[in-house]
Amino acid sequence: xxxxxIVRVLATxxxxxxxxxxxxxxxxxxxPIIYTERERILPVLKEWEHKGYLTLIYDExxxxxxxxxxxxxxxxxIEESRNIK
Numbered sequence: 001x002x003x004x005x006i007v008r009v010l011a012t013x014x015x016x017x018x019x020x021x022x023x024x025x026x027x028x029x030x031x032p033i034i035y036t037e038r039e040r041i042l043p044v045l046k047e048w049e050h051k052g053y054l055t056l057i058y059d060e061x062x063x064x065x066x067x068x069x070x071x072x073x074x075x076x077x078i079e080e081s082r083n084i085k
Contacts, residue, residue, distance in 0.1 A: 001033060003040050007081045010034055010041065014066060015074035023066040030063070038063075044081045053077075 013030055027035040034041070038058075045064065049056045053071050054064040072080075 001037070003037075003044070004078070004082060006033060006037050006041055007044050008078055011074045011077040011081075015071065015077065023068055025063045025066060026061055027063050028061075034063075043084050047081070047084050048077070051080075 009031060014025065027038070042058070045054070045056055045058070048054050049064070051070075052067055054066050056064050058064070071077075
């Protein structure tokens, strides 16, 4: 699966209703492809952390802590992620 498709799945989950859920996101919160391909999406997660959207934990259980107040729309997240190397 292409990285942008994986990012799209990730963005769909975290932007669905971010105020309704805990800001702590575990790998179990996502479909298995997110955990399986976590190395491929790591540059995207690091860029999102740099922009203040989340705090990357990236251990075996916790993926990140979402900064809901700074989170842009799903479309903006996906668009910003297209050119990340």
